[in-house]
Amino acid sequence: MTRILRTRAELREALEGAARPVGLVPTMGWLHAGHRALMARARADDVTTVVSIFVNPRQFGDPADLDRYPRNEARDIEICTAEGVDLVFAPPVGEIYPPGFDTAVTPGAIARPLEGAARPGHFDGVATVVAILFDLVVADHAYFGQKDAQQILVIRRMAADLAIPTEVVACPTVREADGLALSSRNVHLSPAERAAAPVVRQALLAARDRWVAGERSAAILRAAMLDVLAHEPRADVEYVSCADGATLAELEQVSGPALLSLAVRFGTTRLIDNEPLA
Ligand code: AMP
Numbered sequence: 343m344t345r346i347l348r349t350r351a352e353l354r355e356a357l358e359g360a361a362r363p364v365g366l367v368p369t370m371g372w373l374h375a376g377h378r379a380l381m382a383r384a385r386a387d388d389v390t391t392v393v394s395i396f397v398n399p400r401q402f403g404d405p406a407d408l409d410r411y412p413r414n415e416a417r418d419i420e421i422c423t424a425e426g427v428d429l430v431f432a433p434p435v436g437e438i439y440p441p442g443f444d445t446a447v448t449p450g451a452i453a454r455p456l457e458g459a460a461r462p463g464h465f466d467g468v469a470t471v472v473a474i475l476f477d478l479v480v481a482d483h484a485y486f487g488q489k490d491a492q493q494i495l496v497i498r499r500m501a502a503d504l505a506i507p508t509e510v511v512a513c514p515t516v517r518e519a520d521g522l523a524l525s526s527r528n529v530h531l532s533p534a535e536r537a538a539a540p541v542v543r544q545a546l547l548a549a550r551d552r553w554v555a556g557e558r559s560a561a562i563l564r565a566a567m568l569d570v571l572a573h574e575p576r577a578d579v580e581y582v583s584c585a586d587g588a589t590l591a592e593l594e595q596v597s598g599p600a601l602l603s604l605a606v607r608f609g610t611t612r613l614i615d616n617e618p619l620a
Pocket residue numbers: 368369370371375376377379380485486487488489490513514515516517523524525526
C-alpha cells in the first residue's frame with residue numbers, strides 16, 4: 343500500500359518505526375523511466391522507500407519556467423504505486439516553505455560553474471529543499487540521477503558538510519533508444535526539436551570517442567562536441583565543458599577522472615547531459 347502524505351508532521355509520523363534501511367528518491371514529479379529506475383534501486387536496497395514530489399519554486403530562476411513545468415500528480419502516484427513505493431510525500435509549497443521561512447543553504451565552489459553559472463541561485467534552491475527533505479526523512483540512502491551530475495556533487499558536499507548521515511547514491515542516466523536522456527522537460531520539445539535533440543548525446547559520444555582514442559586536450563574534446571552540435575541548426579549551445587570530475591574546474595589536459603557536459607537549447611527548451619570520462 344502506497345501512502346500519500348501532505349505535511350511534514352504526517353511524514354514524520356509515517357516514518358516513526360519504519361523498517362530500515364530507508365531510501366529516499368527526491369523528484370519534481372512528471373515521473374518517467376529515469377525516476378522509476380531510481381525507485382527500483384531504492385526498492386532493491388531499502389526496506390522502506392519514500393518518494394518526494396515537489397516542484398521546488400526556489401530552484402527556478404525564471405517564473406515562466408516554473409509555471410510551465412509539467413505536472414500530473416494522479417499519474418505520478420500511479421507510477422509510485424506500480425513501483426511499490428511505501429510513502430509518497432507530496433506537500434504544498436507552504437508546507438515546505440511556511441510563512442516566515444527565512445533560511446537558505448548556499449553551497450560553495452562546487453555549485454559555481456556550469457549549471458550554477460547558467461542558473462544563478464539554482465543550487466541554493468536545490469540544496470535548501472534537499473536539506474529539508476534529508477532532515478525530515480533521515481534516510482539511509484538517497485538516490486539521484488547521473489544526468490544531473492553537478493547536482494550530485496553539490497548534494498554530496500552539502501551532506502558531508504552539514505553532518506547529514508544519508509548516503510547519496512548516483513544512478514545511471516536512463517535514455518530513449520536514440521540516446522536522448524529522459525527529462526520531464528522533453529515534453530516541451532516540438533516534433534522537429536525532438537528529432538534534433540539526440541545531437542546532444544552524439545556530441546558527448548564524439549568527444550568520448552576522441553578520448554578513448556587517446557586525445558587528452560580538453561580544448562580538442564570541447565571542439566569535438568561543438569563540431570557535432572554545429573551540424574544541427576536547431577541546437578542553440580549554451581555551454582560545452584570538459585572539467586575535472588571532482589571539482590568541475592575546466593581542464594587543459596585530461597589526466598584523471600573528468601566530466602564532459604553541455605547545455606543546449608532547442609527553441610524554449612533547455613536540455614543538459616553529460617558523460618563521465620574515467
Ligand atoms: P527531477 O524530477 O527532474 O528533479 O529529477 C529527480 C531525480 O531524477 C534527480 O535525481 C534526477 O537526476 C533524476 N533523473 C532525471 N532524469 C533522469 C534520467 N533520465 N535518468 C536517471 N535519473 C534521472
